[in-house]
Amino acid sequence: RGGTAVNIFGKRLSRAVHRQAITVVLLAIALIVVSTMFLMLITDFGQERILFEVVSAFATVGLSTGITAGMPPAGQVVLILLMFIGRLGPVTLGTALAVRGRP
Template sequence: MVLVAASTYLLLVFTPHSLDQVLFEVISAFGTVGLSAGITADTGPAGHLLLVLLMFIGRTGPLTLGSALALKHRTRHYELPEQPVIVG
């Protein structure tokens, strides 16, 4: 939420568009939805870079955070048996 709010503020500074258009654009980029309010062409290079970063973070961020929390290193209290395989 902080990233979306900060990006919205920065995009409002970079462009002369209204809050609802910019917020729609930022949330769409973060959610990698593929929708646009039509203001992407008017954002300039800094706005384009910001939207590209939002798309990348939105695509990898929640998945990475979820897997990092789910995949904690746990010690095993058992050993798996090992046996050499005899072939032939």
């Protein structure tokens, strides 16, 4: 509508909330990109299969293309860390950003 604020269910979201949401999303995308590039460097699998594994691990979906068993131990550790960060990271980071900014 051209307004300067976002209204959801009759409430206005501040710009601080916008910045926090954008920060969490950009950090998640950066983590996925870096992990994908690292796995592409240490393995011979295709980009699509690695990207699928990385996004599935970060989102804790439980789907796999079956390449995890064929990865070197460093690649498996990356996927394990992605699962852990994906489970705790976005919620924890969002909470930390929200709590820090409150007087």
